[in-house]
Amino acid sequence: MINLLLDWKSMGSLFATLMFIRTAVRDFLPPEVIQVVQHFFVNIFSYLQPKMVSIQIQEFENGYNNDIFDSVQCYLSDNCFYSAQHLKLSRLKNSTNLSYTMIPNQSIQDIFNNGINFKWSFHVTDSGKGYTNTKMCYFQLSFHSKYKQIVHTSYLPHIMSQAGIIKFKNRGKKLYSNQNVNLNGNWSAVAYFTHPSTFDTIAMDPILKQEIKDDLKKFINRREYYNRVGRAWKRGYLLYGPPGTGKTSLIAAIANFLEFDIYDLELTAVKTNSQLKKLLISTTSKSVIVVEDIDCSLDLSNRKNTNKSNGNINSNTNQSTGDIGSTFGSSVSLSGVLNFVDGLWSSCGGERLIIFTTNHKEKLDPALLRPGRMDKQINLSYCDMESFKILVKNYLKIEEHEIMKEVEKMLGLVKMTPADVAEFFMSCDEDAEMGLKNVVKEMKKRLILQSQKEEKKEEMKKEEKGEEDEDEEKNEEEDEEKNEEEDDSEEEEEYGEYVESEDEEGVRICGGII
Numbered sequence: 001m002i003n004l005l006l007d008w009k010s011m012g013s014l015f016a017t018l019m020f021i022r023t024a025v026r027d028f029l030p031p032e033v034i035q036v037v038q039h040f041f042v043n044i045f046s047y048l049q050p051k052m053v054s055i056q057i058q059e060f061e062n063g064y065n066n067d068i069f070d071s072v073q074c075y076l077s078d079n080c081f082y083s084a085q086h087l088k089l090s091r092l093k094n095s096t097n098l099s100y101t102m103i104p105n106q107s108i109q110d111i112f113n114n115g116i117n118f119k120w121s122f123h124v125t126d127s128g129k130g131y132t133n134t135k136m137c138y139f140q141l142s143f144h145s146k147y148k149q150i151v152h153t154s155y156l157p158h159i160m161s162q163a164g165i166i167k168f169k170n171r172g173k174k175l176y177s178n179q180n181v182n183l184n185g186n187w188s189a190v191a192y193f194t195h196p197s198t199f200d201t202i203a204m205d206p207i208l209k210q211e212i213k214d215d216l217k218k219f220i221n222r223r224e225y226y227n228r229v230g231r232a233w234k235r236g237y238l239l240y241g242p243p244g245t246g247k248t249s250l251i252a253a254i255a256n257f258l259e260f261d262i263y264d265l266e267l268t269a270v271k272t273n274s275q276l277k278k279l280l281i282s283t284t285s286k287s288v289i290v291v292e293d294i295d296c297s298l299d300l301s302n303r304k305n306t307n308k309s310n311g312n313i314n315s316n317t318n319q320s321t322g323d324i325g326s327t328f329g330s331s332v333s334l335s336g337v338l339n340f341v342d343g344l345w346s347s348c349g350g351e352r353l354i355i356f357t358t359n360h361k362e363k364l365d366p367a368l369l370r371p372g373r374m375d376k377q378i379n380l381s382y383c384d385m386e387s388f389k390i391l392v393k394n395y396l397k398i399e400e401h402e403i404m405k406e407v408e409k410m411l412g413l414v415k416m417t418p419a420d421v422a423e424f425f426m427s428c429d430e431d432a433e434m435g436l437k438n439v440v441k442e443m444k445k446r447l448i449l450q451s452q453k454e455e456k457k458e459e460m461k462k463e464e465k466g467e468e469d470e471d472e473e474k475n476e477e478e479d480e481e482k483n484e485e486e487d488d489s490e491e492e493e494e495y496g497e498y499v500e501s502e503d504e505e506g507v508r509i510c511g512g513i514i
C-alpha cells in the first residue's frame, strides 16, 4: 500500500516536471526550434512504425463488374470461417453446401506461405456509384511493404486460381451477375439471382426455340429411360455463333425454363484432370454446367497429335498425356474434358445439362462434336426478321411499324447481331420510331462499308489475277522456248537440222535431212 502511494507520489512529481519543461520549452525556445524538434520526433515515429501498404479492390470499375473483386470474394468466403468474428450463414437453393460470409467493416487475417500475414477487410459505402445501386463495395488488402513483390507475383495469382475452383463449386445462379450481393449491405460469395432472360425474351427462330424447349422437356422426363438403357442422365449442347448473338442469354433462358442452377466451369483455372473430376462430381443434380468459349479454354484441336502419342484419347489414367492445357498453366487434358462429357458422373444420379459455347465451331475437334457428347448443336446467328420482331416487341412494345419494311429489305444485306439491335433500342428510351430509325441508319452505314470492302477485295483480286496472268504468260513463253530448244536438240541429234512443211490436210510433216 505504501509502495503504491509512493508510486502515485512519484508519478505526480514526474507529471509536474514534464509540465514545467513543456512550459519552459514553449516560453523560452523560439518557434523555429520547436518546429525542428517536432519534425524530428514525427520522423522518428514514422520510421519506427511498420510501413503498411493497402490495395483497394472495388466491385465495379468504370461501370463494369470487376473480376478480381469476384475472385477475392469467393476466395475469402472459403477462408473467413476461422478468422472472422461475425459471420453470415447461407445456403444455395438446391445445394447442400453451407457458406459463411463476412459482414461490412469486418476484417480477417489470411496467413499465406506459412507465416506471411495479410489483412482483408470489407467495406460498403454509400457515396460510390454502383452499377445498379448507389452502394459501393470494396475489399481492402493491407500488408507490410516488404511483401509487395510476393503479393504481386504469388499471393494474388494464388487467390485468382483458388477462386476459379471455389467459384465453380459455389456459383449456383450467380454466373451472370452479383447485383443483389449488395442490396442488404452484406456480401456473399454464394449469392445467386435469376437472370431475367427467358425463352420469351430470346430473339431467335421460333421453330428452333420450340425445338429446344421440346428437347429439354423430353430430357427431364426421361429418368426411367436413361436408367433402362444404362446411360448417365445428361445431355450435351453446343451453342455456336458470332459474339452477341445470344449464347449466354440462351443458357440463362434454359436454366430458368428448367429451374436448374448454373455452374460456370472455368477450365483455365482447373489445374488437373482429377481436380476437374472432383469438381464435376460435386455439382448438384438439376444443374446446367457451362463451359464458355471452349476454343479459348483449351487447345482442343491438338487432339490428333495427342491421339498419336497416346494411342488412347479416352483413357484418363495418365495425367501427363494429352496435356494440352499446359499452355494455359493448367494440365487439364482433352481426355479429361471428353471423359467429363461422356458421363463421368453417371454414378451421381440426377440430371445434368452440359452446355459448351464457342464463336468458332470450326476450331473444335470432331471428337468433341460427335452425338452423345454434343447431343444438340444450336447455331445462333445474325438477326433475321423473325428475331428482329421479337426484339421490337420486347424493347419497343410494338408489333408493327412502317420503318420495319425497310429493315426487312436491309436485313438480307447487312449483318446485325441481336446485341447490336438491342443496344440501339436500349438507348432510345422506348421511342419506337427513334429506335428503328437509328437501326436503319446504322444498317446503311454498314452497307456502305461492306460494299467498299467488297470493292477493295475485287480490286485486289483483279490485281492478283493480272499479276498471275502475266506470270503465267511469261512462264508459258519460257516453257515453249525451252521445249522448242529441247525438241530441236533431240531431233538434231537424230536427224540433224530439219525443215518443217505442211501437207494439204494440215498434217505436220517433218522433212528429213536436206
Ligand SMILES: Nc1ncnc2c1ncn2[C@@H]1O[C@H](COP(=O)(O)OP(=O)(O)OP(=O)(O)O)[C@@H](O)[C@H]1O
Residues within 6 Å of the ligand: 201, 202, 203, 204, 242, 243, 244, 245, 246, 247, 248, 249, 250, 359, 417, 418, 419, 420, 422
Ligand atoms: N438472341 C438474343 N435475344 C435477345 N437478346 C439478345 C440476343 N442476343 C444478344 N442479346 C442481347 O445482347 C447481350 C449480349 O448477348 P450475349 O452475351 O447473350 O451474347 P453471346 O452470344 O453470349 O456473346 P459472346 O459470344 O460475346 O459471349 C445480351 O445481354 C442481350 O441483351
